[in-house]
Amino acid sequence: MLLEAIDIEKTFGRTRALAGASFDLRKGEIHALLGANGAGKSTLSKVISGHLRPDAGDLFYKGEPLNLRSTRDALAAGIAIVMQETTLAADLSVLENIFLPELGKSGFLSRSRMRKRAAAILDDLGQADVLSLDTEVSKLSAAQRQLVEIAKALALDAELIIFDEPTASLSAGEVERLFDVMARMKESGRALIFVSHRLEEVLAITDRVTVMREGATVASGRETASLTQAEIIRLMVGREIGAIYREAERGEDKDGAPVVFEVKNIAAPPAVRDVSFAVRKGEILGLGGLVGAGRSETAEAIFGMRPRTGGEMWLGGKTVDFRRPAQAVRAGVGFVPEDRRVQNIVPDLSVKENLLLAHLGAHRGFGLGYKARQKKVDELLKLLDLPGHRLFDASMLNFSGGMQQKIIIARWLLLEPKVLILDEPTKGVDIGTRQAIYELLQKIAADGVAVVVISSDFEELLGLSTRIVVISDGRSIADIESSALDEEKLTLLAAPRTSMRKNTELLGTLAKDCGGAGFWALIDDDDLICLNSVVAAPEASPGFSAGNAVDFDESAIPKGLAGRGQDFVTEEDGSRSTLIVPIRSHRGHDFGWVGLTVPGKADGLSAEAIRKQIETLNA
Numbered sequence: 001m002l003l004e005a006i007d008i009e010k011t012f013g014r015t016r017a018l019a020g021a022s023f024d025l026r027k028g029e030i031h032a033l034l035g036a037n038g039a040g041k042s043t044l045s046k047v048i049s050g051h052l053r054p055d056a057g058d059l060f061y062k063g064e065p066l067n068l069r070s071t072r073d074a075l076a077a078g079i080a081i082v083m084q085e086t087t088l089a090a091d092l093s094v095l096e097n098i099f100l101p102e103l104g105k106s107g108f109l110s111r112s113r114m115r116k117r118a119a120a121i122l123d124d125l126g127q128a129d130v131l132s133l134d135t136e137v138s139k140l141s142a143a144q145r146q147l148v149e150i151a152k153a154l155a156l157d158a159e160l161i162i163f164d165e166p167t168a169s170l171s172a173g174e175v176e177r178l179f180d181v182m183a184r185m186k187e188s189g190r191a192l193i194f195v196s197h198r199l200e201e202v203l204a205i206t207d208r209v210t211v212m213r214e215g216a217t218v219a220s221g222r223e224t225a226s227l228t229q230a231e232i233i234r235l236m237v238g239r240e241i242g243a244i245y246r247e248a249e250r251g252e253d254k255d256g257a258p259v260v261f262e263v264k265n266i267a268a269p270p271a272v273r274d275v276s277f278a279v280r281k282g283e284i285l286g287l288g289g290l291v292g293a294g295r296s297e298t299a300e301a302i303f304g305m306r307p308r309t310g311g312e313m314w315l316g317g318k319t320v321d322f323r324r325p326a327q328a329v330r331a332g333v334g335f336v337p338e339d340r341r342v343q344n345i346v347p348d349l350s351v352k353e354n355l356l357l358a359h360l361g362a363h364r365g366f367g368l369g370y371k372a373r374q375k376k377v378d379e380l381l382k383l384l385d386l387p388g389h390r391l392f393d394a395s396m397l398n399f400s401g402g403m404q405q406k407i408i409i410a411r412w413l414l415l416e417p418k419v420l421i422l423d424e425p426t427k428g429v430d431i432g433t434r435q436a437i438y439e440l441l442q443k444i445a446a447d448g449v450a451v452v453v454i455s456s457d458f459e460e461l462l463g464l465s466t467r468i469v470v471i472s473d474g475r476s477i478a479d480i481e482s483s484a485l486d487e488e489k490l491t492l493l494a495a496p497r498t499s500m501r502k503n504t505e506l507l508g509t510l511a512k513d514c515g516g517a518g519f520w521a522l523i524d525d526d527d528l529i530c531l532n533s534v535v536a537a538p539e540a541s542p543g544f545s546a547g548n549a550v551d552f553d554e555s556a557i558p559k560g561l562a563g564r565g566q567d568f569v570t571e572e573d574g575s576r577s578t579l580i581v582p583i584r585s586h587r588g589h590d591f592g593w594v595g596l597t598v599p600g601k602a603d604g605l606s607a608e609a610i611r612k613q614i615e616t617l618n619a
Contacts, residue, residue, distance in 0.1 A: 001063075002027045002191050003048065003160060008057035010043055017043040018054070019215035025160065030182060030192045032202045032224065035212035036236050036430040041195050044212070045162045048193070049081035050074030075101055078159035082150050082166050090138040094118075097137050098151045121151045126177040130292045141296050142339040142424075143170060143456065150178065161185070162193040167201060168427045172458050172491045173290060179205050197430045198457070199229045211235040233431055257281040259314075260450035261333070261419045263302060266311035271297035273474035275311075279419065279450040284441060286465030286482070287454045289494045294474035295454045296338050299421050303328045303335040316418065334412030338423040338454075355411050377414065405429055409440060420444060423454040438464060458487045470494050470547070478547030484529065489522050492531055492592065493547070503532060506614070507594070511536035514605060516598035519544070520583075523593050526552045528561060531592065539599045540576060557597055564593055568602035577602040581614040 003025040010018040018040045025031050035041045046052040048059070050068035059066040061077060068074050074081075088097045098118045102109060115133060122128045127147055137145060146166065153161050163182075167175045182192055182205060194206055202209065202224065209227060211219040219235050262278040271294045279285040289295045300306040302313065304322035313320050315331055322328040328335070355377070405425065412420055425441070426434045441464065445451050455461050461468055462482050470478040470493045478493055485493075507518030517540040519533040529549045535541050543556030552558040556571075560578025563569035570577040579602070580595040594614045598605065 001025070002061070003066075004058075004060040005044065005048060006058045006060075008044060008047055008059075009055045010040075010047065010052060011055055017215055018047070018057075020057075020217075021212060021215060022217045022220060023048075023210050024221060025191050025193060026208075027191050028186055028189045029207040030186055030194055030205055031221075032206040032209045033193055033195045033212070034199075034202065034209060034232065034236055036432055038214075039212040039236070039430075040215040041212055042164055043215075045081060045164050045193065045195060048074075049079055049162055051081070075156065075158070079162075080153045080156045080158035080160070081162040081164060082153045083164055088137045088145055088148060088152075091136065093134050093136055094131055094140075094148055095133040097148050098133075098155050100152060101156060117155060118151065121154050122147075124154075124177070124181050125151060126174060127151075141292065143296075144292060146170065147174070154181065158190070160191045160193070162195070164195045165197070165428050166194075167196060167198060168424070168456075170456055172487055173495070174456075175201065197428070197434070199232055199431065200459070202232070203227075203229065236430065236432075257283065260316060261452075262314045264312050266298060266301055266308060266313070268297060268301035268306045268308045269474075271474055272301050272306075272308075275471060275474070275476045277452075277469040277476060277479065279452055281450055282445050282448050283467070284445050284451045284453060284465050286461040286468040287452060287471060288458065288461050288468050288490055289471035290456075293471045293494065295471050296423050297474075298471065299335060299423055299452075299454060300337075303333065303421065305335075329415070332415070332418035334415060334417040334420045336408055336412065336420075336422045336425060338427065355407055355414070403433075406433070406437065406440070409437070413444065417449060419450045419452070421452040421454070424456065425453060426455070426457070426460065434460075458490045462487065462490065478529075478549075480529065480547075480549045484527060484549045488590075489529055492522065493529065495531075503594075504534065507532060507534040508536075510534075510596045510610065510613070511540075514596060514598050514610075516540035516596055517542055519595050519597070521593055521595065523561065523564060523580075526562070528552065528555065537599060540597045542576075542578070542595070542597045560595070560597065564595075567607040568598075568605065570601055574600060576600070579607050579610055581611050583614065 001024055003023075005021065005023040008018050008021045009016075021040055021044050023033065023044065033041050033045065043052065047054050050071040050073050053069070059068070061079075066077070068077075089100060092100070095115060095118050098121065099109070099114050102114075118133055119128060122131055122133075125147060131140075131144060131147065137148060140148065146168070147170070150163075150166055166178060170178065182194075185192060194202070196202055206224045209219070209222045209224050209232065210217060211222075211232065213236065257280040259278045260281050264276045266275045267273055273294070275294070275298045277285065277287070287295050287298070297306060301308050302322065304324045304327055313322070315333065320331055322331070322333070325335070409422070409425065422441070426437055429437070441451055441453070453461065453464055462485060465482050468480055468482055468485060468490065469476050470480070470490070472494055480493075503520055507520065510516070510518040511534045515537050517533065517535040517537065519542055520531045522529045522531065527549070528544065528551075530544045530546055533542070533545050541556060543554070544550050552561045555561060557576055557578045559571050560569045560576065560580065564580035565582065568577045568579045576597050576599060578595055578597045580593050583591045583594055596610060
């Protein structure tokens with residue numbers, strides 16, 4: 001056994017965070033530490049990593065008693081932690097933050113060695129082309145800071161690493177890259193503790209599971225393979241949880257509802273280049289994309305937090321131009337930013353003062369005007385299941401992350417907004433709280449509010465949203481009904497255009513050499529989603545372009561699409577002939593189909609030679 005924690009206790013004032021918690025970790029395993037918000041997971045993680053000293057209990061490491069007085073002691077022992085709330089130095093570069101623990105040591109540091117090692121780590125995480133080592137951390141998004149936090153822990157080569165909600169801001173593709181890294185670490189003999197609220201990830205990556213509730217261990221070291229998601233939820237919350245999304249309400253048709261808010265060609269370089277979307281009354285619209293795509297920056301530009309260089313916005317049919325957040329607030333637009341601790345909470349203010357912050361931004365006149373909101377405050381307290389006396393707690397930090405998030409959302413509901421934009425609304429909260437937030441958002445939409453949700457959790461976007469606007473490299477590239485998508489399709493749509501360079505070059509070559517049009521698409525039954533297209537001859541256009549979702553009959557090549565996988569198929573009217581070839585990644589994952597359409601019949605073209613050219617794409 002590498003680590004044992006026995007009957008650990010920890011109290012903060014009158015709050016008992018750990019009440020006899022126990023945990024054990026073997027060498028060469030990934031062990032999940034689970035529990036609802038406030039269960040004590042993060043507190044136990046901080047005890048193991050030297051951030052906190054326990055009031056009682058024993059720690060053993062490699063069979064010897066472990067007495068950690070600081071994080072430096074833990075690092076010296078080979079124990080590191082990736083914190084949910086990042087602990088980076090904002091004024092230092094990405095490179096300097098990755099090697100932050102090294103900077104405090106005596107002796108010579110080779111900057112060239114550090115750069116080489118950092119570049120290799122970021123390449124492993126799939127961020128080498130996205131994160132510059134010389135960028136100041138203060139200029140990064142919350143998701144990018146999370147990746148730097150992960151890179152910092154990997155640079156330590158620790159024997160035991162605790163990952164506390166490392167995937168909270170990451171999309172499916174980035175999570176898969178992180179899991180590849182974690183699997184290699186496990187194979188090398190290192191031990192990992194994985195704290196997460198995403199149970200599908202726990203079931204996919206971990207070997208054993210320990211569950212905590214109210215500061216105590218309620219299930220210790222259970223084999224992950226022996227548990228179902230429903231059993232884990234019962235252990236975490238002590239009860240059954242119903243369907244997390246209310247499908248009937250999510251699927252309601254909002255096409256007939258009036259457009260409440262519309263943006264066209266919004267630009268705020270360098271992160272936002274050309275984003276357009278519209279959201280209707282009572283609709284939940286999703287903004288999807290990978291880390292660094294420009295989703296959060298788009299919301300900030302709309303809300304007046306980031307200077308815009310172009311684009312137009314309409315609210316209720318009237319042109320608006322928010323240059324400061326106060327203007328957006330007074331117009332009826334609310335915004336919950338991504339970083340709860342940095343952007344949403346004022347620690348020195350009471351819970352009531354935090355709840356009424358947006359009210360102060362909208363209020364005009366003498367005094368604070370709190371009395372005018374009292375009735376609505378009382379209604380929201382019932383909705384949040386929060387006792388009235390807790391409003392007078394001196395700090396929001398006394399609440400769990402889930403309750404903090406519900407209070408932050410309630411802050412905007414006080415103003416009865418026309419539009420509510422939420423960036424990662426369920427980041428770092430347990431499944432029970434996620435369900436409560438989803439129900440809250442669905443209720444808001446049912447009351448007529450236009451809701452825009454930004455999320456890296458594609459399952460969440462698909463479950464909540466009626467439509468999803470996909471953003472890549474700062475541009476909106478698709479606007480598609482959620483019912484036409486799944487996680488795999490959404491991930492491929494969201495892929496950065498820069499990562500499609502090889503694919504685009506092939507499509508361009510095929511289109512130019514054959515005098516036609518090349519396309520890359522996802523095809524199911526008689527539906528198609530186009531990921532990319534290059535048209536060299538307009539008369540060969542297949543009738544769709546990148547970001548379009550169409551039925552076969554809506555395209556110009558229905559017969560060619562139906563006959564995919566064969567040789568060239570000519571349309572009934574003889575106008576076009578199409579060859580469509582399946583492609584797979586080097587791991588065997590289905591990556592859709594690549595097609596070539598040419599005018600008339602494909603006389604003189606070798607289907608076999610073109611097929612081989614396409615099949616080398618991901619070789």
